[in-house]
Amino acid sequence: MTVFVDANVLVSARDGSEPAKQASAYACIEHLWRSGARRLSAQVLAEYYVTTTRKLRPGLAPNEARADIDDLRAWRPVAIDGNLLDAAWSLEDRFSLSFWDALIVAAAREADCGYLLTEDLQDGARYDGVVVVDPFHSPAGSLP
Numbered sequence: 001m002t003v004f005v006d007a008n009v010l011v012s013a014r015d016g017s018e019p020a021k022q023a024s025a026y027a028c029i030e031h032l033w034r035s036g037a038r039r040l041s042a043q044v045l046a047e048y049y050v051t052t053t054r055k056l057r058p059g060l061a062p063n064e065a066r067a068d069i070d071d072l073r074a075w076r077p078v079a080i081d082g083n084l085l086d087a088a089w090s091l092e093d094r095f096s097l098s099f100w101d102a103l104i105v106a107a108a109r110e111a112d113c114g115y116l117l118t119e120d121l122q123d124g125a126r127y128d129g130v131v132v133v134d135p136f137h138s139p140a141g142s143l144p
Contacts, residue, residue, distance in 0.1 A: 004108035006118035007047035041078040041107035078107040
């Protein structure tokens, strides 16, 4: 089954301020590169760029973050369009999610992902067939 990856996991793999978390995130991402069962969205790529170039200390140079994003384009990012917005608003209303979290879940559903890898939602929560997996509570080898 395909796994949708949130920006916080990608950022953690680049954030040296928490070495254990960084190693765990990196292991998850490496596993997903090998398995081929991974997706993300344009929103995730944008959040990754802003966070790694403007919020991390030390952060990435823009050209480094852009190179990462060029590589991550192989994960076939889900675009944000009117249908995705409608789906996100529905999730926001039904599950009392923040709009941004609802947009991530909607993109995971659009990409036909059974799992959403994020630390921003409750581990094990289910949203219309998408199961949240906190990568910092689940070993990389347990991912599909």
